[in-house]
Amino acid sequence: xxxxxxxxxxxxxxxxxGITVVAFGFVRLLPGDxxxxxxxxxxxxxxxxxxxxxxxxxxxxxxxxxxxxxxGLFQGDFGTSxxxxxxxxxxxxxxxxxxxxxxxxxxxxxxxxxxxxxxFAAIKRGSAFDQISMGAALVGYSMxxxxxxxxxxxxxxxxxxxxxxxxxxxxxxxxxxxxxxMLIDSLMSGQSGAFRSALSHLIxxxxxxxxxxxxxxxxxxxxxxxxxLSEDYVRTARAKGMTPWRVVGIHALRNxxxxxxxxxxxxxxxxxxxxxxxxxxxxxxxIGKWMIDSIxxxxxxxxxGGLLLIAGIVMIVNLVVDLLYGIxxxxxxxx
Amino acid sequence: MKFAHLLxxxxxxVMAAGGVHAKTxxxxxxxxxxxxxxxxxxxxxxMDAAAGTILNGLVQFEPGTTNxxxxxxxxxxxxxxxxxxxxxxxxxxxxxxxxxxTPTRDVTADDVIFSFDRQGNADSPWINxxxxxxxxxxxxxxxxxxxxxxxxxxxxxxxxxxxxAEAPFLANLAMPFASIISKEYADQLEADGNLSAxxxxxxxxxxxxxxxxxxxxxxRYQANPDYWNGAQAIDDLVFAIxxxxxxxxxxxxxxxxxxxxxxxxADIEALKGNDTLQVMEQAGLNVAYLAYxxxxxxxxxxxxxxxxxxxxxxxxxxEAVFQGTGVVAKNPIPPTMWSYNDAVEDNxxxxxxxxxxxxxxxxxxxxxxxxxxxxxxPYMPNARRTxxxxxxxxxxxxxxxxxxxxxxxxxxxxxxxxxRTGAVILGWTGDNGDPDNFLAVLLGCAATGDGGxxxxxxxxxxxxxxxxxxxxTTDVAERTRxxxxxxxxxxxxxxxxTLAHSTVYMPMSAKVQGYVMNPLGRHSFExxxxxx
Numbered sequence: 001x002x003x004x005x006x007x008x009x010x011x012x013x014x015x016x017x018g019i020t021v022v023a024f025g026f027v028r029l030l031p032g033d034x035x036x037x038x039x040x041x042x043x044x045x046x047x048x049x050x051x052x053x054x055x056x057x058x059x060x061x062x063x064x065x066x067x068x069x070x071x072g073l074f075q076g077d078f079g080t081s082x083x084x085x086x087x088x089x090x091x092x093x094x095x096x097x098x099x100x101x102x103x104x105x106x107x108x109x110x111x112x113x114x115x116x117x118x119x120f121a122a123i124k125r126g127s128a129f130d131q132i133s134m135g136a137a138l139v140g141y142s143m144x145x146x147x148x149x150x151x152x153x154x155x156x157x158x159x160x161x162x163x164x165x166x167x168x169x170x171x172x173x174x175x176x177x178x179x180x181x182m183l184i185d186s187l188m189s190g191q192s193g194a195f196r197s198a199l200s201h202l203i204x205x206x207x208x209x210x211x212x213x214x215x216x217x218x219x220x221x222x223x224x225x226x227x228x229l230s231e232d233y234v235r236t237a238r239a240k241g242m243t244p245w246r247v248v249g250i251h252a253l254r255n256x257x258x259x260x261x262x263x264x265x266x267x268x269x270x271x272x273x274x275x276x277x278x279x280x281x282x283x284x285x286x287i288g289k290w291m292i293d294s295i296x297x298x299x300x301x302x303x304x305g306g307l308l309l310i311a312g313i314v315m316i317v318n319l320v321v322d323l324l325y326g327i328x329x330x331x332x333x334x335x
Numbered sequence: 336m337k338f339a340h341l342l343x344x345x346x347x348x349v350m351a352a353g354g355v356h357a358k359t360x361x362x363x364x365x366x367x368x369x370x371x372x373x374x375x376x377x378x379x380x381x382m383d384a385a386a387g388t389i390l391n392g393l394v395q396f397e398p399g400t401t402n403x404x405x406x407x408x409x410x411x412x413x414x415x416x417x418x419x420x421x422x423x424x425x426x427x428x429x430x431x432x433x434x435x436x437t438p439t440r441d442v443t444a445d446d447v448i449f450s451f452d453r454q455g456n457a458d459s460p461w462i463n464x465x466x467x468x469x470x471x472x473x474x475x476x477x478x479x480x481x482x483x484x485x486x487x488x489x490x491x492x493x494x495x496x497x498x499x500a501e502a503p504f505l506a507n508l509a510m511p512f513a514s515i516i517s518k519e520y521a522d523q524l525e526a527d528g529n530l531s532a533x534x535x536x537x538x539x540x541x542x543x544x545x546x547x548x549x550x551x552x553x554x555r556y557q558a559n560p561d562y563w564n565g566a567q568a569i570d571d572l573v574f575a576i577x578x579x580x581x582x583x584x585x586x587x588x589x590x591x592x593x594x595x596x597x598x599x600x601a602d603i604e605a606l607k608g609n610d611t612l613q614v615m616e617q618a619g620l621n622v623a624y625l626a627y628x629x630x631x632x633x634x635x636x637x638x639x640x641x642x643x644x645x646x647x648x649x650x651x652x653x654e655a656v657f658q659g660t661g662v663v664a665k666n667p668i669p670p671t672m673w674s675y676n677d678a679v680e681d682n683x684x685x686x687x688x689x690x691x692x693x694x695x696x697x698x699x700x701x702x703x704x705x706x707x708x709x710x711x712x713p714y715m716p717n718a719r720r721t722x723x724x725x726x727x728x729x730x731x732x733x734x735x736x737x738x739x740x741x742x743x744x745x746x747x748x749x750x751x752x753x754x755r756t757g758a759v760i761l762g763w764t765g766d767n768g769d770p771d772n773f774l775a776v777l778l779g780c781a782a783t784g785d786g787g788x789x790x791x792x793x794x795x796x797x798x799x800x801x802x803x804x805x806x807x808t809t810d811v812a813e814r815t816r817x818x819x820x821x822x823x824x825x826x827x828x829x830x831x832x833t834l835a836h837s838t839v840y841m842p843m844s845a846k847v848q849g850y851v852m853n854p855l856g857r858h859s860f861e862x863x864x865x866x867x
Contacts, residue, residue: 030742030744031741031742031744031745032742032743032744032745032747032748033744033745033748034744036744036747036748036786037743037744037747038377038469038471039377039471039747039786040377040747041712041747041761041762041763041788042377042471042475042776042788043747043751043782043786043787043788043789044786045784045786045787046784046785046786048469048474048786049786051469052467052469055463055466055467055468055469056466056467080466080467082466082467083367083369084367084369084370084550085369085370085465085466085467085468085531085534086531086535091550094549094550095550095551150581150582153581153582153585154585157585157589158585158588158589161589164589164591165582165585165586165589165591166577166582166585166586166591167552167553167575167577167591168552170591171359171361171553171573171575171591172359174547174555177549280578280579281579281582282582283551283552283575283576283577283578283579283582285549285550285551285552285576286551289551289578290550290551293366293367293551293578296743298744
């Protein structure tokens, strides 16, 4: 197990170097020049352009810029945002809890609905329930997030008035940013109604963000379950006269969940991608929206620092999933 | 412990319910500001969050107009040859008192001098107090070359000595970059080694003072109790940052905010039909244009440009693209601006005539590029559609158009290249209501070349002399005459096809009272009230 762990860990190093290159290169491959974007329609003289580029360090050779970037990383310096002139790491840490809060709610929702849906569909294979739920999963999987989010806003906020339109909490509530998790902070604030407001603001964005992972988890649970159900030991259990529910509950579920856990882990990356759109629609002040804004401003330090941090987190989550997988299914360690 | 906490919470809640109800105005703004230093930005979002809300200038634009009126300066005198401006400051103006700063003195000439000096003085620690900071407006308004000296005559008198007469100077001082900030606060930050707080924890003299900012989410202000121009009816002002126009509309309709800027053109009819809302509108101080590259054949020939302009059905174009939210443009400045020459006749829509001119000029089988911007701007809701309509119109006269587009940053960059081929769709929103801000910035000889804003690369001696003369004349009647003439030269030479001036809309709750639209596109909540 220890060898397995360190093997995985060693694998992270080249990956991490690769990511720094990609994150750094990616923003520079984007067309457009941050200095010109600052100037806009107004234009800029070549002298001003040279001066500003020098101030921002963009006049240095690209390799030097890269080395500066990596060198900074070792000192915990992810650069300074061109837009807010604040350290990128600080920006990230302020905004990250909002994304985590939304992501956790979404993954929870996706798991709690997706797994039972898939399992029941597998048990009732071929039934109307199976067909309808798998059809719905397919629709959910292919749903354009932006359109889906706006649709829910118009229906539940606009027409029915059940949920707030956007943001994290009703702006009448004002309390300091403690943990950064609005559900916790609103409870701690002691302001009555704040928690309920925070919760109601989470509903629509969580549903929107959960849609694709839910569909994936449901389909994965179904196929994993079907596979397990066709195994010999399940047939044996059945032959011994166990009720179908006991077969599933005692034997099948645990084994079927192994690939599902991997799937859930892999959904973290998907979740990040979904968060970009979801946060933009719902004005959710998290990492996703921050990345979009930074890209459109050509805020090089924020984009490369942000990409690196996100990639790092996805990698760590994947590592944890791998390790969990290794614990649940010892065979994987040796293969 | 838990019980005590609960008790405290419920007591607070009861107090809140029973206490005096604070009036809160929520503005669903379109984006996050970079900070609150109005001099260090070219972004309208940042100017809205800082200037006019937190800060004041020596002078300001009279609400709803581009006329200059007193603000922190009560009055001013200009010497005979227009090179010395002496301002008398309003006595007793207080800077904000917040939990991070308590002023010990009122606004003086020192604050004025500091506010400008920090933007131009290379020895000032403030010249680069934030990484990558640049004082773009201070530089592009040519302040370094223009201002020879700023003298403190006495505590409440300050004199600007200019190197030459500059007619738009007073209007420039009403712009956000010329906001007055506290030298005392700056000194305190310097002593603490905490310079960046100037941008993140602003102190000003404005109607509202800063409370808190959470990027991408919310900015909170509260009314300045000592505001020199009278207390505000609103207690708390909140900017709820909401980038998507469809979501802003939903929030407005749901009552989550009271005012929203930049509605989607397609939503305007529905918003107007909503009884709980009011929709203000105003002709924008802007222009959308198609700039030929006048240095490259055959577009170096004014007759060819005239012919192309004649081939364009602008009425149909504006109708289709602006859907009733714009008017056809014939001059490079908008009709609401002084010196607009209404006597100028636009090129008539005449495809047959256009064909004849092209044939006479020996242009046959021309293939050209029309560049369409990839983004929506206040002056241009849909450049792609505009380009397609131009393509169809030009095809009628035998000119083949390829539409090209680049990512926005790349578009801005490539469009200034002097060797660029093709005609570029772009536009402009005025900064200070002065015709110089359109004519010199966009069409002057000095603005040609790589990086310049003169995308037509058009340098016409007659035109340039007129605008140069107008710039150093202080007599408004004379300036008007010169600018009117410049517009005649412009139309004769057709460096652009002038496309449209857009209408700007501001939907807001019917409860909002006293909001005045700003022709320069700024959003200010001074003097605004909410009906109960």
